[in-house]
Amino acid sequence: MFTRLAPLLALAACAPVAAPETPAPATVAPQYRAVGTEPFWSAKLSGGRLTYDDAEGRRIDIPAPPARPSFNGERYVTPRLTLDITHTPCSDGMSDKRYSDTVLVIADGRELKGCGEAMADNALEGHDWQVSAIGGAAPGGPRPATLRFEGGRLTGTTGCNRLTARYSMAGETVTIEAAATTRMACPGPAMAQEQRLTAALRGPLTLVQGKDGVMLANADGSAAVTLVPVRP
Incomplete structure (x- = not known):
């Protein structure tokens, strides 16, 4: 058996060795979000698009380029917008939240530093949520408000009345139509909570995933809900 293999081994020794294939560029998860403060900005990689927004209303929205491997991370490079991700822990300087990555964004030549992390697809949907804060403050009502986002329909309770609305998601942008509620009268704090909640849920909001839950943020990055x- 070994004798028969010898000629084949000899031929193999003379055959040219193919060059190893170049490894494919590293990529991050399809959903990625980065944020910065002082000044506030946000960037996201979602649905094949790379976008950047700042507090002054400037937006860059372009097709996402292929990822380029970098030292301990990845870079997405275009003439107008670069997203440079380094896999080292990061703090946004404004909260206790810790991010998995340190991020540098170059937007039209302007360099901005911040933090980022991969986002799970549809992290908001299909879960029962309790409202723990409205506008960054405690809800204030005697009963908790609860919400559920599923299949384009928002349902729940304000802590007083039942609530329902239609919503849509594009990447991490959540657009909620005006919510309809039942009309039961409740004590003052419960009604105040309801009014604050329904007002906070209006208009496009940005989904931000945290360690213990999620936040729906206003255009300026402040917490809406x-x-x-x-918990079961």
Whole structure:
């Protein structure tokens, strides 16, 4: 058996060795979000698009380029917008939240530093959530408000009345139509909570995933509604 293999081994020794294939560029998860403060900005990689927004209303929205491997990370490079991700822990300087990555964004030549992390697809949907804060402050009502986002329909309770609305998601942008509620009268704090909640849920909001829940943020990055999962 070994004798028969010898000629084949000899031929193999003379045959040219193919060059190893170049490894494919590293990529991050299809959903990625980065944020910065002082000044506030946000960037995201979602649905094949790379976008950047700042507090002054400037936006860059372009097709996402292929990822380029970098030292301990990845870079997405275009003439107008670069997203440079380094896999080292990062703090946004404004909260206790810790991010998995340190991020540098170059937007039209302007360099901005911040933090980022991969986002799970549809992290908001299909879960029961309790409202833990409205506008960054405690809800204030005697009963908790709860929400559920599923299949384009928002349902729940304000802590007083039942609530329903239609919503849509594009990447991390959540657009909620005006919510309809039942019309039961409740004590003052409960009604105040309801009014604050329905007002906070209006208009396009940005989904930000945290360690213990999610936040729906206003255009300026401030918290509109903070949600924690309802424990069974």
